[in-house]
Structures are given as C-alpha cells and as structure tokens.
Amino acid sequence: MSVVGIDFGTYSCYIGAARAGGIETIANEYSDRCTPSYISFNEKSRCMGVAAKQQSVMKFKNTISGIKRLMGRKYADRLVQSELKIQFPQNEIVEDSNGNILIKVDYLGENQKFSPEQLTTMLFTKLKLTAEAALKTKVVDVVISVPSYCTDVERRAFLDSCQMAGLNCLRLFNDTTAIALSYGIYKQDLPAENEKARNVVIVDMGYSSLQVSICSFQKGKLKVLATSNDHDLGGRNFDHLLLKQFAEEFKVKYKIDVMSRPKAYIRLAQECEKLKKLMSANTQKIPLNIECLMDDKDVSSAMDRATFEELASNAGLLTRAENTMRAILDYSNVKLGDIHSVEIVGGSSRLPCIKALVTQIFGMDASTTLNADEAVARGCALQCAILSPTFRVRDFSITDCQPYSITLHYTGCIEDENSLEVFSRFHAIPFSKMLTFYRKEPFELTARYTHINDVPYPSPEIGTFKVNNIVPQANGDSCKVKLKVRINNHGTFVIPSASMYEKCESEDDTKESMDVDVDKKVEESNSDQSMKNDTDGETPMQTDSGQSENEVPPKDEATTKETESNTVNGNEEKKEEEKKNIKKAKKTTRSIDLPIESRFNQIPKQQLNLLIEKENQLIMQDKLEKERLDSKNAVEEYVYDMRDKISGQYEQYAKEDDRNTLTLRLEDTENWLYEDGEDVNKQVYIDKLKEIKNLGDPIVHRYQEAQVRPAVFEELAKTIFHYRKFLDAWANKDEKYNHIEKVDADKVDKCCKEKMEWYEKHLNLQNQKALHEDPPILSSEINDQRKGLDAVCKSIVNKSKPKVEPPKEEKKEEKKEEGKAGGDSKEAPVDGTSDVKPETNSTPDMDID
Structure with a gap:
C-alpha cells in the first residue's frame, strides 16, 4: 500500500x-x-x-x-x-x-x-x-x-x-x-515529557504567501500554539516589483508597453524571477537581456541587490513581512527568551532581506536544517x-490549531443571546464538543466565523444545519437534544450527529439501559430557547486516523423526576429510593438519532458525480491520444531509421531494385505524414507501418542473421569438439571416464558424427549464398542443433563415478569394534573357513591379507 x-x-x-x-x-x-x-x-x-x-x-x-x-x-x-x-x-x-x-x-x-x-x-x-x-x-x-x-x-x-x-x-x-x-x-534530541517544552518558530516564505507558526515540541508530541499569515505576500510580490520597474524603464527607453502584450509580459516575468534568484546569491549588479521582447526589439538593463531591497522597502513588502513575524509573539504569548530556534523554509526563503528580518525580530539567525x-x-x-x-x-501526536474563531447561531437569529462561540481562535484541532438544546420542533443552526475582518474570505458563513424529526414529550414539554460539533482533521466544521432523549415509563425493576447524564448548569425556565455546553473543559475526540478517543459519551437520565441539581443531591435521592424497596413504575430515557440536513458552499453531490465522470473521460481521451501519437511516432521513427541504414549498413543485404523500391516508399510515407497523415486514427498509422515493414523487415532480418550466424556456428563447432575430446579420453582409458559404459560412449560418438555432418553441410550451403539472398539456415535452427547435442551427451559426460565401498577387512574391524561395545565376540573368518576364533577383547597381532 x-x-x-x-x-x-x-x-x-x-x-x-x-x-x-x-x-x-x-x-x-x-x-x-x-x-x-x-x-x-x-x-x-x-x-x-x-x-x-x-x-x-x-x-x-x-x-x-x-x-x-x-x-x-x-x-x-x-x-x-x-x-x-x-x-x-x-x-x-x-x-x-x-x-x-x-x-x-x-x-x-x-x-x-x-x-x-x-x-x-x-x-x-x-x-x-x-x-x-x-x-x-x-x-x-x-x-x-x-x-x-x-x-x-x-x-x-x-x-x-x-x-x-x-x-x-x-x-x-x-x-x-x-x-x-x-x-x-x-x-532526534527533543525534550522528554517531564522536561520543559521546546518552542520553535516556523517561517514559510513561499512564492505566494508568508506563513508563520510557533510550535511546542516534546518527545513524541507536537502542538501548534498559534499561526500568523499574510496570504498576499510572497516571492512573486518581489518578482512583480521588478517587473513593474523594468516595464516602466522599457516604456521610456524603448517605447514599448510590456504590460499590454501577454506574451511579452510572461517572458519578462520569467526573466525577473531568474534575476531575483541571482541577486540573492550575488551583491554585484546583474544584467538582464531579452531578445525580441516586443516589436522585434531587444532590451537590456541591470540591477543589484541593494537597489532591489530598497525597492522592496519602499513598496512596504518588508514592513508587511516584519509585522507578520512579530504578530506570532503576541498571538502565542511566548517570550523571546523561550524560543529555541527559528526554522525558515519555502521557495522564497533564500532572500537575504527575509533572513535579516528573522535575525532582527527573534534575536537569532534563521536555521536552515530542512x-x-x-x-x-x-x-x-x-x-x-x-x-x-x-x-x-x-x-508522534500532532495537535494543530484553528486560525479563526467560530460561532454557532440558531433559530435563524444572529443576536448575541441566540449565539455561542463554540471554537475560539487558535483552539486545538481536531476537536469535538457536545451541545445541549431543549426543543419541541425541528430547528436550524448556522455556523459563521466570528470576526470576518480576520478572515481572508468575503463571506463569514460556513454552513447551515437543520435538525429534523424533533417532537415534544408526551406531556408537552421540550425534549433534550444533544449535538456533536466538531472541527475534523481537515480543519472543516461539521455537526456529525444529533440525538433526542425521550422519557418513557417502564414497569421493569431491572437497571436502566443508560446511566444518568448530570448537567452542571441549572436548567433555565424557558427551556425552548436555552442552549448549554455539556462539557466544562475541552476534551479531545478521536481523530480520523483511528487513535483512541478520550471523550466521555453522554449518559441518559433515569430518575423519577428530571432535575438539574448537582451530583451529590442526585446520589442521596437514589439511596433513599433504594431503601424504600417499593416496586413502582420507573421513568427511563431512550436516545433517538436525528437526521441532519447540512448545507455548505461546495459542489453538490449530483454535480460532483458528473464532474468525476467528466474527468474520467478526459483521462481516457489523453490515453487514446497518447497511443495515437505513439503510433505516429513509430512510423516516423521507422522511416528515418531505414532511410539512413538502407544506404549504409543494410546496403549489401538488399538487391538494388529492392533498395530503390523501399527508398521510394519511405519518401512517400514521409510526405504523407506531414500532409494527409498529420491527423489520422491510430489504426491508420499501424497499417502504414505494417506496409513499409513488409518491404524493410526481410532486409533487416538478413542483416541481423548475418551478424549472429557466425558466432552461433562457432558455438556449435566448439560443442562438437568438446564431446570429441571426451571420446578420445574415454578411448585412451582415462581414469576420469573409466566408469562410462561403451553403450553410452557409442551414443555420444553417433550424435557427434550426425551433428558434424549437419554442420559441414549447412556451413557450405551458407557460404554459397550471397548477402542479399535469404539464408538457407537460421541462427535459431543452429542453436537447436547445439541444444539437441547437449541433451544427448551432457548427461553421459557428466555422469558421476559410483561410490567406492571400503575393503572387507575394514568392515571386519568395524564389526569387531561394534561387537566389543555390544558384547558380541563371534565373527566369521575372513578367509571363508568355518573355524571360529576364541572370544577375546584384545586386537589381533596381524591382519590377514
């Protein structure tokens, strides 16, 4: 994966x-x-x-x-x-x-x-x-x-x-x-959990934006404390500064308006980017030269780093960068003395003026370890x-932060009393909270950014959420409705679930199915308009990666009378009821999941499916066009390759008429490629390539055979000679082969003679053929003959000798030793007589030969 x-x-x-x-x-x-x-x-x-x-x-x-x-x-x-x-x-x-x-x-x-x-x-x-x-x-x-x-x-x-x-x-x-x-x-040397956290400032100077964050590091933990951004300050702002400077200069010097011509604008912008990079590494004046920039005019100019930085300062770019970096200290409440290091990255971080700002603001040189x-x-x-x-x-746990505060408005009103800030600025994410409402009917909520001036987006609205299927209690009272609001690991706000808690009576004495959910706030008299946060603290939820979640799930109420008293009073009432030991009807609470209609400013599901299908069609079109172009290129490549070789290395392998015919066909194909064959289907190119290959492939085949055949013939001859040497050694009683029987040796001899006759015959036939004629035998057939020879002879030649058994006297001694160990002293005489030697534990004085 x-x-x-x-x-x-x-x-x-x-x-x-x-x-x-x-x-x-x-x-x-x-x-x-x-x-x-x-x-x-x-x-x-x-x-x-x-x-x-x-x-x-x-x-x-x-x-x-x-x-x-x-x-x-x-x-x-x-x-x-x-x-x-x-x-x-x-x-x-x-x-x-x-x-x-x-x-x-x-x-x-x-x-x-x-x-x-x-x-x-x-x-x-x-x-x-x-x-x-x-x-x-x-x-x-x-x-x-x-x-x-x-x-x-x-x-x-x-x-x-x-x-x-x-x-x-x-x-x-x-x-x-x-x-x-x-x-x-x-x-790898981050502080341990029991040590003081290490604060590091991250400065990302990209090509289109400047982002600064301050992070707290401990062993295995990363927490982002705050972020400061300038979404419209990056390397391209410095490029555009140069572009405007040179455009004004060329308007006066060459009487041309670069900004009015897109092509000239793009070329000058690319050269300005190159010039900026060169000035970052050099202090001397760097020239700028562009040929035929506009109206067939060549332009030239130059600039040094000092002039460039002065332009940037006058345009306010360095001031904006400084303000963005200083803001991170205010947002995070981290003192300069508590900052361990400043890591600077990004494509535009190489600007010396930006590095100088880091040193000036944070009192230390920018680190570039990454x-x-x-x-x-x-x-x-x-x-x-x-x-x-x-x-x-x-x-390694990662806790990010939410850059903007989020407020939830309900009942279609945006008044202060009908809204609640659910996530403050720089709140830890991903994170979930449980909110409690008391309602008799469906209601709608709207999530908005609290301070629109802090958000680089014209509309503060995030989305609307309608909670359906809410009905009053049997006695007409409002139902308790709990919503889970969450900022997930993508940084988007969602309401993933809603539950309604309905009271019902039961005659069963058994334990209630859910525990009591004790709210810590006193219920307001007008419960229809009340809204509470069930959690006093902010408890992190399970992330989408499947890590363990620490949030305590909500519990259902199961008391005879729902109150909003504290936990101690609730426990005392429960003990008093247990002492009475009277069977009576009990009120239990059941949870009902509620459907939520969520509306966001994004592509609708139906339209998204159409766009997915559209992208798949474009991918298929790209694939078909690539295959078509590959087929066209194959024809073009074959034409150029054969046209050069037919008068070179292939010349001797084709008759003059065949060469002329092929050359004419190649010229016609080349002309066709740039005229009628410029834009045709893939199959047309395949057919065209097949036509010219029918003329060219026989020539190519003869050439390839001529290059390979001598080596293959030689290999066959060496193989035959190898097995002939074996036969000579066997005939001379070579100890190495004295275990080979005559029948096997005759097989080798017969096979060698047959292959030698075949070799001499076909070698003579090939020598009689001209290079432009088709060969009488192919290299593949010669290889087959050599493999056939090996199949018959190799196993015979490499046959191993039989294992030599030790002399009988040695066996006798071994048996004696075994007899001594096992108590058996009787052995048959080695000379074959029926005499039996007396039983003894001593070794014989001499061996019998």
Missing part, C-alpha cells in the same frame, strides 16, 4: 513517499523532483507539469498556472479580481450564473470552460500518475498540504478536487504544521504514514 504526501503549491508541487524505512521525494518523468503547477490544453490532449510550463509562452492562452489561489472563491471576490490582473492577464475568465469562476480554453476543437476545482483535479491526476509510476503501485490514500489560512469553503474545494481525481485524502495538512512535523522527526523546497512534502508523507494502518511509525 502506498503512503504519499503532496505539497500542492501555487506554482510548483512536490511528492513525498514513505518507503524503505524513510521518506523520499519522488522525481517525475523528467527526473525532476519539482513538478510545475501548470496545465496546458492542446488540440486533442492535455499536458500538465513540466511539458505545460515549456509551452506557457507559445500557448499562453491555453496554459494556466496559479489556479490554487482561486479555489472555492467567487468571481466577484476582491482577491480573485486582483489575481486576474496579476496572474491571469492572458487567460479568458468568465462568471457563471451562480457567480462561480470559469476559465475558457480551446480543447477538442471547441471552446470549453473549466472551474478551478476541475483544473486542480487535473493536477492531482498528474501527481497521482507520477507517484504510481515511481512506486509501481496504485496510489489512493494521500495527505495534501494547504495554507494554514485556508477557510472552510476553500478546504472543501480541495476535498472535492481530491474526490474527482480518485484520491482518498486522509488529511488536509497545514503547510507550517507539515514543516514542524519534518523538523520534529529530523531533530530542505527549503521539500520539507512540506516530507511532512505530509510522514503524516500519511502515521494515519495509514499498514505502516509502523514511531508514536
């Missing part, structure tokens, strides 16, 4: 896998461990990864990247509109009737539209196939990274894409938590191994 973790980045992806006792990063078909997050559409197929990025300039309208930033969002979203200007100026993006995002591309001869979730599914499919090719097994269970600032809606969009790609996502893992897990496993690009993928793979039942992994 595979154990795979995927670092799904905005512009690049990495795949980690647990195997061979460790974690490794998987390389793609280009032997590159980094797979670009690019999708490109050709006329009849899709290409993803490296191939898509290679044609991003030539086919910019049909090539898409950075799609991760649009997941789960609406077209009117402010962040989406900003992304369209920066990342998608060359693409045509429209809005559907529901306000969702659709990207137009030319595919299969028509204009098609795909949502960000569908495009992400295509990338997941690519990564899945890459992992399967490397691991030689099917990949289903995965752990996928997401930014820690992702909201509930965005996380559900990623889960939908996983499902469409045929992946079972065991967990959506926060980027910084994955890095922290990699760090915790890498560092691979800056692959740390997230390795952490995800390790988490997948922990969750997988097929892998044995050292115990």
